[in-house]
Amino acid sequence: MHPFDIPNLTLGPGSQPAEDDGAELACLPLPKVMQTYQPPRLPEADELGDCAVGLRLLEQLLTQLQHYSVLEPAPALDLLSLSESDRLLVSQALGEGEVSILFTTGSLRIQETRLAGVWRVQSHDASGQLTRDVIEVADIPGDVREMAFHPAKTQIMADAQPPADVLTARSILAELNAQVAPWQPGDPPHVVNLTLLPHSASDLTYLEQQLGPGALTILSRGYGNCRITATALKHCWWVQHFNSDDRLILNSIEIVDIPAAALAAQEDIEDSAARLVEILQALR
Template identity: 45%
Template sequence: MHKFPDIPIVEIGPGSQATVEDEGLDYMAMPSEMDTYHQPILPEPEDTANLDAGKRKLAELLDAMRAWQNDHQTRAVGLDGLDAANLDFVNQALGEGEVSVACDGPSPIRAQESVLAGVWRVQHFDANERIVRDGIEIGDVPDIVRNTAFAGADTALDIACDTDDPGLQNAPAVLVELADRIAAYHPGDALHAVNLSLLPLSDSDIMLIGERLGVGPVTMLSRGYGNCRIGSTARRNTWWIKYFNSQDGLILNTIEVVDVPPVARAAPEDIADSIERLDEILELYR
């Protein structure tokens, strides 16, 4: 007679399986820290007798901030005439905020938001990384973001795909959607976002989308809850934005069709608060 194989005995019923409490929950680590405003550490008034030029420059900055209007036009305050001590005093007062901007090219530009939201420290460099222009700008973003990010960028997006590539899943549909939105976009239109994190995308999909969009000259990093890294592409008004948690794990991956991503912009209310804060700083030296 044929002998049946042994059947393993497996416990079933309540208490036979590991519980959630036994295993523990394996949550993705979410951002846990946020940068907040801290008034910069400044010298005592009695130690600033030789820093009148720096004080005047900060007063000039305050006037420019009050004159700023929410029309996407920045106001500029030059710093080229200050000596090292006065420039250091201005730098101390401004501090370093959440958003930094880099524009690559033959003449690189770097911008750093100060602790005063909407106040940007902007430096222009030559090919040898020497500073050729140094100043401050007031605005939702520094000029280089609007003036440089898509200079020479194309609105046409190649959507042709190799349908025989077994690795492609959703890239063709994403490219068609982006091509339509990029071609139709006009400054001031509402943002259109493609959330790549919600789509089943293969490595081949991501590589093809990246290849077709290309890489632009402007990169922004916004620090708050984790990091947000924003890169211009070679297609007009198109940004690739990645959000990371505090362990540098990717938690959101999006492409946005918009002139400037809202996450990178200082709001008018932020600049109004910055006016009050700079006025408080200057009050120490009046």
């Protein structure tokens, strides 16, 4: 047997010969940041003497989580009646999670807690005084379903003469109008995947102008970011997914009650119940 040389293998960019047309393979960068569950920073045992009511409320919350099924209404737990120390305990135990719901008008603020499917809902009066502060167990708070498209259009009357560089937006609007008219809650979603459709920047601008802004925007942070915006067309949402470098990777318009990306699943509720058990064990 004759000895032979093993060639040095080089991997990575520049290691392979270029294509005849000069094209280069471009890979998406790996994600750099990902939101994960972080255990709350809880008060020491000797600081809990005056927080018995707050502990009982957390125990009530655990009971709700253990018996809750998605789409069923759950009674809200009122925090306004609690003392400052009890409310502080609940705030520390639950913290703030990945999902925020921003309303274009009014003084309503909704923030998912560190436990998926457990929401903090707050309202303020004109002077900034807190008038409502509740904890709600739900796939999405009831206020979102009630207010997202109140009021909203049932059809979009597109401009007769759109700009010359608008190519596909009018046909997309016609499709949305046709789907919105018969759609009822409980029907499967209808998705227009803009990422896969040919379109220009002018098409997107035109669609945004014609659909108009709705009552709220849902922001979800986790593996990248997701921005879900209600439009002025009933049951029509604009859903955008970004990677960890804030690059748009999926752009779609959905006809649906609430986009699935915004909803807590039954598995999330069950996981939150298990985590709340751990929190209560640490507090006792």
